[in-house]
Amino acid sequence: MSQTNSCTTQWRQLREWFDSPLGRTLQAQEVQHLRAVLPNLYGTVAAQLGQIGQLDLMDACIAPTRILLDHHAGPDGCVVRGQPEALPLDTKSADVLILPHTLDFCDDPHQVLREVSRVLRPEGHVVILGFNPMSLWGFRRLTARRPRVAPWCGKFFHLSRIKDWLALLDFETMHGTMLYYRPPLRNEGFMHRLHFLDKMGDRWWPMMAGVYLVVAKKRVVGVTPLPLSWKTKRAVGSVATQPAARGMILPFQRKQ
DSSP, X not given: OOHHHHHHHHHHHHHHHXXXXXXXXXXXXHHHHHHHHGGGOOOSEEEEESOOSSSOTTTTOOOXXXXXXXXXXXXXXXXXXXXXXXXXXXXXXXXXXXXXSTGGGSSOHHHHHHHHHHHEEEEEEEEEEEEOSSSHHHHHHHTSOSSOOTTTTSOOOOHHHHHHHHHHTTEEEEEEEEEOOSOOOSXXXXXXXXXXXXXXXXXXXXXXXXXXXXEEEEOOTTOOOOXXXXXXXXXXXXXXEEOSSTTSOOOOOOOO
16 A cells, blocks of 8 residues: 555544544544644635544634635535645645644645745644643553554654754744643543543643644744744643734743
8 A cells, every 4th residue: 555545544543533422522633622722823825734533623723715725626626626735725825724634644744834834924833633632542552452543553752853844944843831740531521520630630640631733933044033932831831922023923822
């Protein structure tokens, strides 16, 4: 089986997994965090690379033009067919790109980010959701039977590696957050009773969440960005930034 077909199969399995009780619970939290981020990202064109689950990840996006790209076009024509390694978009044509676990389930994550850099306009933003290998989810992946099924067949990149890749492409990491501290269990009722772990984890073990969300801005070539004053939440290791100039995105608010 070719790499492209393997990636397409994994992405189909991931889409089906997000329709399971555990997947729906996770995606509900991801949408909640995206709703806190997307209204602050201005522009006219936004695109999502990969369709997962039943929820609209771009529902809080303020861009009037929204494009959903996937390996297969939808029956109603609302999905544009394309591979994340070769986006069917013009250079400097988009303002916001959303990658919901796209890097975890693609053939070449470096090429995907190069395409993101090509397609984004200067000062445009990329929003990345990824599974955290330094978590109970990462441990579950290590112990999964082979061949692994979704989501355990994903790559699960370290957050530090994602930030390094972005920096090499002249992206400035604006801020990020960790989410979903519950273990990946199948019992929906039991998972609901463990909801308190999300509040506890955000305070006591923030880097052990199952998923991270990162927002990065494409720098303008030839312009030196103003230095950012980093501020740490009460929980050591969580990520938040304090803008040093007007016009930058405000940091996330801690969940109540």
